[in-house]
Amino acid sequence: MQYWKWANRTGDTLLNYRTWNGLVSRFLYRDERKFEESSDVSLGPGTDSYYEYLLKQWVQSNFTANRYKVAYMKAVEGISRHLVLHLKLHGERVTVLGQRARNITLTGEIHHLSCFLPGTLALGHHYGLPKSHLELAETLMWGCYYLYTVHPTGLAAEMSRFKLDGVEPLQTANYLRPETVESLFYLWRVTKEGEISGHGLAYISGV
Numbered sequence: 001m002q003y004w005k006w007a008n009r010t011g012d013t014l015l016n017y018r019t020w021n022g023l024v025s026r027f028l029y030r031d032e033r034k035f036e037e038s039s040d041v042s043l044g045p046g047t048d049s050y051y052e053y054l055l056k057q058w059v060q061s062n063f064t065a066n067r068y069k070v071a072y073m074k075a076v077e078g079i080s081r082h083l084v085l086h087l088k089l090h091g092e093r094v095t096v097l098g099q100r101a102r103n104i105t106l107t108g109e110i111h112h113l114s115c116f117l118p119g120t121l122a123l124g125h126h127y128g129l130p131k132s133h134l135e136l137a138e139t140l141m142w143g144c145y146y147l148y149t150v151h152p153t154g155l156a157a158e159m160s161r162f163k164l165d166g167v168e169p170l171q172t173a174n175y176l177r178p179e180t181v182e183s184l185f186y187l188w189r190v191t192k193e194g195e196i197s198g199h200g201l202a203y204i205s206g207v
Contacts (some may be wrong), residue, residue, distance in 0.1 A: 008065070011057050014050065015071055021082060022074035024050055035077025042099030043083065044111030044159075048179075051075050052116055055124050063127070076121070076133060082106070084136070087162055089146075096143040096162055108162030109170065112177050115144035119183030122190045134190065141187055144180050145199050156180065176207065 017024075018034040025039035043051060045108030054072035058065055084108055085098040097114045116126045121137035147156035150167045157169035158177075181203050188196040 004060075007059070011053065011068065011150075015067055019074075020078070022076075022078035023082065024073070033043070034144075038153055040099045040101055041083070042109075042111060043079070043097050043114035044099065045113055048113045048116055051079075052120050059123075059127055072124070073129075076084075076124075076136075079117070080136060083141075085162070089162070089164075089166060092146075094143050094146050094162070095139045096146075097140060098162075109159065110143075110147070110162065111159050112144075112147070112156055112174075113148075113179055115140075115179040115183055117183070118144065119186035122183070122186040126176055126190050137183075137187060141196070143184055144183065145203075148203060148206060150179070154202065 014024075016033055017028055020035070020041065022035070022046050022077070023041050024035045024178045025037070025041055027039055028034065029036060029038040041047075050058070051072070054075060055167050058068040058072065063069075079097070082100065083097050083106065084174070085108055087094045087096065087108065091122040096108065097131050098106045098108050098110060099115060101154050118137040118141040121133045121140075125131065125134040125137070144156075147160055147167065148154055151157065153174075156176060158171035158173050159169075160172055181200060184196055184200045184203065188200065
């Protein structure tokens, strides 16, 4: 219980900071109680865990800490409106999470870390959140998996840029991060779809 209180103290502090449509940037101004406005907004390094733990703190409270649920729902709405990018590459529809500066055009730069979101959305749906969350999870999951299919090694780059003619790696290393396979696991547990299982086996083969 002591650790729960400590975790909640941090979470509650962040909930009092001003966000942009439920979205946060990597840095914050403690005295002004707001997130920095000049930083890019994405679900990559520095912000990914914020969104993931909004949901998990609500779940771990036995669904009583509704302030986390409210913040999570607002964040998902903000993500859907401002960070989801729909593309058509070589005849295939691909949906990914881009990044943007506030009120500036969304770019197709995607961090591998952001691929945690399909699993988080699926977990939320498992606990009663809207079906639209699961539908978005399935759509984004294909976008994350697509990053693995375009490289000869079968492994995605740490950071990539989606362009009209394909995918360009921006940071070519692969650090064996778990986000994509974790999301595949969540989605398979929630949907039991064989295609998801096949994607997981392809991931393991690439590794």
